[in-house]
Amino acid sequence: MANIYSEHDLLNRVLKRFNPKRNRVKCLECGKIVESKNRHDFQACGCSNGVFCDGGFDYFRRGASRPSKMAIVLDDDSLISSVTGRKIN
Ligand SMILES: [Zn+2]
Numbered sequence: 189m190a191n192i193y194s195e196h197d198l199l200n201r202v203l204k205r206f207n208p209k210r211n212r213v214k215c216l217e218c219g220k221i222v223e224s225k226n227r228h229d230f231q232a233c234g235c236s237n238g239v240f241c242d243g244g245f246d247y248f249r250r251g252a253s254r255p256s257k258m259a260i261v262l263d264d265d266s267l268i269s270s271v272t273g274r275k276i277n
Pocket residue numbers: 215216217218219220233234235236237238239
């Protein structure tokens with residue numbers, strides 16, 4: 189069962205601070221970036237970590253089996269750790 193961070197305070201703070209327009213996350217295990225482009229566009233990386241995003245621009249629902257191996261992708265392609273909220277690249 190994947191952890192869901194949509195209501196996680198840290199994710200909400202990250203979204204408020206950086207205000208990304210695109211709903212993207214990167215799996216730090218398989219390296220794939222997935223993007224949800226509309227409300228019903230569920231995308232997953234496909235590896236055992238199960239990084240996913242959903243909701244397009246309507247809501248930011250994201251998660252992973254191992255959240256320390258998931259990064260939020262900002263619009264300038266920099267990465268934010270979903271655990272620490274800090275830039276990681
Ligand atoms: Zn993956």
